[in-house]
Amino acid sequence: MSAINTLTEFLTQADTQFQLFDMGRQVRPLPSDLFARIEQQQEPYPWPLQQHAWLGVHFFQPAEAKHYLWFLKFALDERGLLMAAGPKHFMDQVVETLGFKLTGELDEEKAERLADNPYTFRPAEAKMASLHAKLARQLEQPPSAYYDALGHYLAAPGDDGWQTLGLQGFADLAERLQDERNLALVCKALPRLPKEPLYALCQSLENAPLPPAVQGALLERIGKEQECAEPDPETLAYLCRALASCNGNSLRTNKLLTLLQTQPSPALLLAIAGRLWPDLKFPQLLSLFLEQLALQPSQFFNQVFAELVTLPAMRDDMLARLRDPERSDALGQAIGRLFASA
Numbered sequence: 001m002s003a004i005n006t007l008t009e010f011l012t013q014a015d016t017q018f019q020l021f022d023m024g025r026q027v028r029p030l031p032s033d034l035f036a037r038i039e040q041q042q043e044p045y046p047w048p049l050q051q052h053a054w055l056g057v058h059f060f061q062p063a064e065a066k067h068y069l070w071f072l073k074f075a076l077d078e079r080g081l082l083m084a085a086g087p088k089h090f091m092d093q094v095v096e097t098l099g100f101k102l103t104g105e106l107d108e109e110k111a112e113r114l115a116d117n118p119y120t121f122r123p124a125e126a127k128m129a130s131l132h133a134k135l136a137r138q139l140e141q142p143p144s145a146y147y148d149a150l151g152h153y154l155a156a157p158g159d160d161g162w163q164t165l166g167l168q169g170f171a172d173l174a175e176r177l178q179d180e181r182n183l184a185l186v187c188k189a190l191p192r193l194p195k196e197p198l199y200a201l202c203q204s205l206e207n208a209p210l211p212p213a214v215q216g217a218l219l220e221r222i223g224k225e226q227e228c229a230e231p232d233p234e235t236l237a238y239l240c241r242a243l244a245s246c247n248g249n250s251l252r253t254n255k256l257l258t259l260l261q262t263q264p265s266p267a268l269l270l271a272i273a274g275r276l277w278p279d280l281k282f283p284q285l286l287s288l289f290l291e292q293l294a295l296q297p298s299q300f301f302n303q304v305f306a307e308l309v310t311l312p313a314m315r316d317d318m319l320a321r322l323r324d325p326e327r328s329d330a331l332g333q334a335i336g337r338l339f340a341s342a
Contacts, residue, residue: 004091005084005088006036006039006040006084006087007035007039007057007072007087007090007091008032008035008036008039010091010094011057011059015061016059016060016061017059017060017061017062018032018057018058018059018060019032019057019058019059020032020035020055020056020057020058021055021056021057021058021131021134022046022047022053022054022055022056023054023055023056023071023123023127023131024047024048024049024052024053024054025047025049025244025274025275026047026206026207026244026245026275027056027127027130027131027134027207028047028207028245030055034046038053038081038082039082039084039087041081041082041084044076044079044080044081044312045076045080045081045082045312046080046311046312046313047311048076048080048310048311048312049274049307050307051075051076051078051310052073052074052075052076053073053074053076053082054071054072054073054121054123055070055071055072055073055074056069056070056071056123056131057069057070057071057072058135067135067139069131070120071120071121071122071123072087072090072119072120072121073119073120073121074086074087074090074119076310078310080310080311080312080315086119087119089119090117090119093117125167126167126171126200126203126204127207129166129167129168129170129171129204130171130174130175130203130204130207130208132144132168132171133168133171133172133174133175133204133208134175134207136172136175137175137176143169143172143173143176144166144168144169144172145169146165146166146168146169146170146172147168147169147172147173149164149165149169150165150169150170150172150173151173151181151182151185153165153197154173154185154186154188154189155185155189157189157192157193157194157197158194159194162194162196162197162200165197165200167200167203167204170197170200170201170203170204171204171207171208173185173186173201173204174201174204174205174207174208175208177208177209177210177211177214178211183211183213183214186201186214186217187213187214187216187217190214190217190218190220190221191217191220191221191224195232195234195235198235198238198239199234199235199238201242202238202239202241202242203238203241203242205218205242205245206241206242206243206244206245206275207245208245209245210242210243210245210246215243215246215251215252218239218242218243219243219251219252219255221239222236222239222240222255222259223255225239226258226259226262233264233265233267233268234265234267236259236265236267236268237265237267237268237270237271238271240256240259240268240271240272240275240276241271241274241275241276243276244275244276248278248279248281252276252279253279253282253285256272256276256279256285257284257285257288260272260285260288260289260292261288263292264292266296266300269289269292269293269296269304270304272289273289273304273307273308274307277308277311277313277314278313280308280314280317281313281314281317286317286321287326290305290321290327290331291327291328291330291331293305293334294328294330294331294333294334294335295330298334298337298338298341301334301337301338302337302338302341305318305335305338321335322335
């Protein structure tokens with residue numbers, strides 16, 4: 001048997017069919033050809049979080065009905081390239097425990113040995129629900145038991161009735177917005193939803209492709225919140241996060257500009273840096289974002305700036321701002337403190 005050096009080779013050698021998802025900033029498919037290039041250090045990982053790649057691995061053997069999920073995190077270097085030692089060590093542990101038979105029942109001892117390593121993680125509940133919803137739709141499986149109950153609630157949303165709705169139902173709905181009934185329910189309910197079900201819906205929408213009508217309804221709800229005497233910063237952050245899976249457009253970028261002009265909260269700054277960072281490729285928005293970020297405590301500024309620098313698509317833009325002669329004194333001082341803490 002030839003030497004196995006990558007996760008792709010490993011899963012192929014084990015006779016599995018598999019697909020990969022990024023589980024870091026959002027839940028999204030990771031094309032296998034792109035991941036193969038990442039494994040060969042030909043490309044940086046496009047969506048790093050805390051200098052790691054956070055992966056969902058769905059695999060099965062065609063002759064078996066059961067499907068499996070691994071959640072794996074691997075370290076990246078300062079350029080965003082995958083450090084090969086992590087995947088290799090993980091695969092050695094799996095082979096030692098299971099051999100190349102990756103499917104089938106695990107006894108308790110083997111399950112504990114597989115779980116006891118630094119490369120596995122448990123995703124947040126909302127991300128887990130979104131991945132299960134994507135796979136259920138892909139495999140033509142029915143949605144969860146919460147799905148119909150959520151539809152009934154959204155038809156007449158109120159302060160009661162949402163407490164028993166599971167996150168899985170929101171994720172199932174978000175993956176089925178091509179259904180005209182679901183699309184109409186969401187668009188009509190968005191202006192009226194109380195905070196708790198609104199936040200659950202937004203967490204699911206950020207991982208699903210959104211029809212233009214839902215994007216418009218979200219922007220309208222943001223505008224409605226802005227008109228309040230005291231806009232709720234958490235609500236604004238969740239609504240902005242919900243727009244994350246849309247392709248960047250001028251409506252979204254302009255809305256973010258208006259939000260950044262009115263003392264944005266840390267939650268909103270995190271939403272932009274974590275989910276809506278492609279909009280920061282727009283120079284005016286990046287400038288305003290950094291100026292507002294500089295007004296936050298040093299530790300917060302340092303963490304957010306460092307995360308943005310690790311994004312391959314943002315690295316050059318962020319490094320250029322370190323030398324920008326047009327920056328304000330406040331931003332210059334924040335950058336000075338950043339270097340002093342390094």
